[in-house]
Structure formats: structure tokens, C-alpha cells
Amino acid sequence: MISHLLATRLAGDVATTREENLRHYARFARRDPELLLGLDPFGGWTDAEVLALMARRCGVSADPFHRHGQDRIDPERTADALERLAEVLGRTAAAGGGVLLGTGHPGPLQPAYAAFGRALRAAGCTLRTPARGERFLMHASEGVRRCGLDYREHVGVLVVYEGPASNNRGEGSRSPGEPVHTHSPQPVRIALAALAESGETAPDLVLGDHGWVCGAGRLGLRAAGFADSNDPAVFVAEEEGQVDVTVPLDDGLRSDCYRLPTAYVLQLAGLSQ
Template identity: 50%
Template sequence: MDGVLATGELRAHLIGARLAGTIATTREQSLGRYRLFAARDPRVLLGLDPEREWPLSALLRLMGRKCGVSVDPTHTSGPDMIDPDRTIAALDRFADRIGLAAGRAEPVLLGTGHPQALLEFYAGLADALSAAGCPVLTPAYGVRVDIATRFGVRTRALGYVRGVAMLRETGVRGASGAGGVHTHSPLPVRTVLAAAADAGGPLPGLVIGDHGWACGAGQLGIEAIALADSDDPAPFVGQAEGRLSEVVPLDDAVPAASYRPLMRYVLDRVGLSY
């Protein structure tokens, strides 16, 4: 898919790549995460501290509105569904906020907990925003962060690839994406924002990311926009409670090449080059 994508072409791509429509995320996985969120399990809060209670019934209604998943609590198995029209509408609003950042030359921070899948998507945005005059922030490079995992506490290092922050295995350096690790933790964005503040700024006017990068920033009062899968209710709750500006529902773990048309669609919509 080269050139400007029409909405119909984008919709067909979302369904064909299983970014929306029938996705790989299972209903069992989503319901399990919703129950953990309702119990305020920190593993699925992603740094968010919800203002009110979110029982399973309320989460199902919210995720039905935002993603198009089934709101029927007796539907407990099979693949999950994301409505591609909801994805496109949210992606349009996501793009418009990026266009506003470019027009204002706002400092931006981009970070991902899914470097294997989403690095190239965010890197394209970072390149375009930098070319438009936005400072792309990269504080705390190389700083080590202790992350709790199911295997115990693991020490990771903050790194940047083409302006996109991620956690990496310690000892991995260079410009490639090698060593990038998956994380839901908000500790990386807290570390980055603290380093920026300690250095006298600037702080980001907008954080663009996923998982703890977006929710952690939003919880601290920094405007954030995000991509999120149907089994991650925290960003959608954050949006519902006013701490995230926009959340795009899609499968966040398909092959990296599948996100390129979305990156081009976003930048074409707001007239930024890539």
C-alpha cells in the first residue's frame, strides 16, 4: 500500500492484517484482564489510579463502546472482535492531535512497551514531528529501571531508537531494535519525566505511546494519546476519566509491517511528510 490511503482501503487493511475485525486476542484473555482491572491489580492498571470503581459490567460496556467487543458476559470464549470503524474514527482523532502538536511545535515524548511490533510506527511519527519542528525528547538514556516481572525483578535500561523510548536488555546498545523488551510498567515514563524535570525541562506537551508509557503519563497530568488492544482496559478507562486524550483500539502485537499503512494514513491526514 503506497501513497495516500482511502478510508475503505484502510478498513480492508485493518481486517486483512487482523488489526481489527476478528483479532488474535481471545475473549478469555480479555475477560481475565477485565476482572483483574476490576480488582485493581497493578499488573493491568498500567500506572493508572482509577477515580471510581470499574466492575466487570461497567468495563464490558466501556470496551463495547470504545472497541466494539461483545458486552454479553456469557460470551466467554473464542477470538475477540474490534470494530474497524471505531479504529478508523479514533485513528482520525489521534492523527488530528499529532497535527496540532506539529502546528504548535510542541515537545513530544514517544515510548512503547511493544518495541517488536510498534517501534516503526512510532519512529515514523517521531521523524515527521521532528521535521515539523517538534523537539522529540530523549531524557534518561541508559538509566536503569527495576521492573517486576513474573520471574522476579529484572533490571532493564532505557534506550531510544529513532526518538522512540523503550526498555532494553542491559548491555544492549546501538541504533537497532535488538534487545527491546515488552513491558506494561509505568516506571519507564516516570523515570523519563523525572529526569526531564530534574534537568530543567522541557517536559512533553504530548506523550504518544501505549501501555504504561501512555497511562503513566496521563496519571501524572501529561496529555497522552495511545494505541491499545481489547485486553488492555486501562487506557480506555483513562480516556473515560479524562486522563488520556485519545485511544485507538487495535491488536497491538501483529507483525511490524502491518502498522506502516496506519503510520502513513496518520501523517497523510495531517499533511506531514514521511
């Protein structure tokens, strides 16, 4: 696993630069909403404290004077977090829990979540699919975007699409637009609100990334998933006990790079099919 992580650059010398990491850590410390990802941190979290945390949990350089060039993710920390993710999935499967899957990385990470979903469903878990066709305005630094929620794969991985999504509310059917890369917590909030409005119980686990895990953890739900070295909010959420497991890796590579880590987690969880 370590060799694979290094060869694909999921960990080791990753593509995310030191400059981008430090810029994001500083923005998080200033409570920039785009870097909070829906989290409301309990602690004060100065720049130095965020850097120290990311060095400990992710493996980036702890040297505050290292300001430019290469940064890294420690593959040993990634492998350890994959094992802890397997424990979470194994416990969820054993309990036959309800699971909500969602991603802000519909290209790279969606196949991994779909594989987790298929295995959990085969083990007796219920996969929640709320808010299909829900339309909303997503707020970001570049302005307001008209978006919709829909599902990729039959297993039900919730994804944000540009423009209206397919509609199941009696207004006809439309094809969704292009899937959107987003860090917003709005999608998970909408999905959880739809579950509550329909009288369904909250999921036992939310599996995802970015605003999916931070938004769910902020609401007191069990959450786990992946995060890059420039996403400090997810690691802060884990440190504060608002997220169960955060796996540090480059979250923007080709989807095939994640096949082996996904199979590794499923094997450790006893969910290989």
C-alpha cells in the first residue's frame, strides 16, 4: 500500500504546493467560510496551531520557515487512516446502519464511494438517497450558481450538478448538467433536511469529503472520508471529535489511483465481494 501511495503520488511528494497549503491554513485561521467547509471549530486555531496539527495528522512539513515549493503527505499516516476507516465501515456494516454517500469530487472519488456503498449494501446497510432532484442556489466566492442534487451510480452517491437536476416532484424529467467540484456544506444540509422532512431517521454514517463530512460532523452525525493537505477543516474536525476519520491523500487524481486503497479498506473491513 505504501508503495502504491508513493507511486501514484496519492501521498509522498504530492501536487499540492507548500504555498497553497499555508495560504489555506491562514484563511482557516481567519475563519474564512470557504475554508471552514461548514465547520464551526471549538478552538481558536491560529496559523501556527493549524500548521502543527497538519504536520501531526497529515505529515506536511512542520517548519514554519518552509514557505515555498514542495510539501508532502506522509504515506504511513495515510495507511493508518485507511485502517481506521476500515474499522468504521466494519462497525457500520455489523450494525446494519444507514449510510449517506456524497462527494464534492465527482470525478476522482465517486467510484471509490460507490464501491464502499455497494459493499455496505451487500452487508445489510441501508443507503439513503434523499433530495433527488432538489434545486438550490449554491454560494461560492465566484458567485451564486444554480445547481441541483442527483445521484451517480445505482448505489446512490449524491453529487451536485450545474443547473437543474432530474426531477421527481411531478414537474417532468430533466437531464442533469455537468457535475460540480464543490467544498460547500449546502448539499449535505439539504440532504439531511430532506430526510427529516420525510420523517426518516438520520444516517448512522455520512461518508464523503469536504463539506459533506464537516457539515455532517457539525450537526453531530458520525462522518468519515478523505481530505487533501490543503483542507485543514476536515483534520481540525477530526481533532475536535466532530469527524471520526480523515484519510490524508491527494483527492484530485485519476479515479483508478483510488482502486487499491478502496480494495484495501474493504478487505480490512471484511467487506470484500
